[in-house]
Amino acid sequence: MAMTTSDHYFSEKQVSPSTPTTYAVNVRKLQLTLAGDRGVFNHGELDWGTRVLLENAPLPSGGELLDLGCGGGAIAAALATLRPDAHVWAVDVNERARDVARRTMTLNSLTNVTVAAPDEVPAELVFDAIWSNPPIRIGKSELHDLLDRWLARLSSNGCADLVVHKNLGSDSLATWLSGRGYEVVRHASKQGYRILHVTPPPHF
Numbered sequence: 001m002a003m004t005t006s007d008h009y010f011s012e013k014q015v016s017p018s019t020p021t022t023y024a025v026n027v028r029k030l031q032l033t034l035a036g037d038r039g040v041f042n043h044g045e046l047d048w049g050t051r052v053l054l055e056n057a058p059l060p061s062g063g064e065l066l067d068l069g070c071g072g073g074a075i076a077a078a079l080a081t082l083r084p085d086a087h088v089w090a091v092d093v094n095e096r097a098r099d100v101a102r103r104t105m106t107l108n109s110l111t112n113v114t115v116a117a118p119d120e121v122p123a124e125l126v127f128d129a130i131w132s133n134p135p136i137r138i139g140k141s142e143l144h145d146l147l148d149r150w151l152a153r154l155s156s157n158g159c160a161d162l163v164v165h166k167n168l169g170s171d172s173l174a175t176w177l178s179g180r181g182y183e184v185v186r187h188a189s190k191q192g193y194r195i196l197h198v199t200p201p202p203h204f
């Protein structure tokens with residue numbers, strides 16, 4: 001993959017100066033301290049879509065869990081706190097986001113999270129659950145490639161919960177996923193977000 005250097009939150013390298021922050025959030029009865037920084041998605045506040053996912057997605061029972069596109073690590077930190085016996089992978093292409101996510105885990109004394117670049121995740125690993133606020137703004141074909149890559153790594157009885165706003169294409173994404181053979185159940189929220197609950201085809 002070509003190295004990108006700009007200030008999109010999904011670029012591998014950030015050119016803006018680092019300005020680290022921390023902030024407190026209450027979500028799903030958890031009190032978390034989150035790290036943030038410039039060039040990292042929604043730094044300084046919890047995204048509404050992320051909150052909708054955290055408040056409403058069915059909690060995985062454990063095993064190997066993935067926060068796909070972890071940003072500052074809010075989802076990974078919540079999963080790791082709610083499921084201390086699970087192992088959580090927090091994966092992001094943005095190097096600064098990975099640094100911020102590591103800081104989030106330290107701030108919350110979480111030792112059951114591995115923060116990694118996509119290619120650092122062992123190839124043989126399969127996931128029992130994926131939670132993601134996916135990077136819609138990378139473009140449709142890039143998003144489809146991303147989901148093809150990681151949903152294929154769900155265990156046969158695994159599932160993924162993806163939060164996407166209806167104005168950002170949740171319905172067309174659900175249709176695309178169904179066309180790939182996944183079973184997709186849509187849960188609507190008042191704020192216009194959809195949680196797509198995705199399970200692999202039976203022959204997986």
Ligand SMILES: C[S@@+](CC[C@H](N)C(=O)[O-])C[C@H]1O[C@@H](n2cnc3c(N)ncnc32)[C@H](O)[C@@H]1O
Nearest residue numbers: 009010041050069070071092093094133134135
């Ligand atoms: C919408 S943000 C969500 C961030 C965080 N999970 C949250 O909820 O606050 C999506 C994240 O996906 C990351 N991303 C973009 N392309 C990616 C890729 N190919 N592999 C992994 N992460 C990617 C971006 O860098 C960004 O941090």
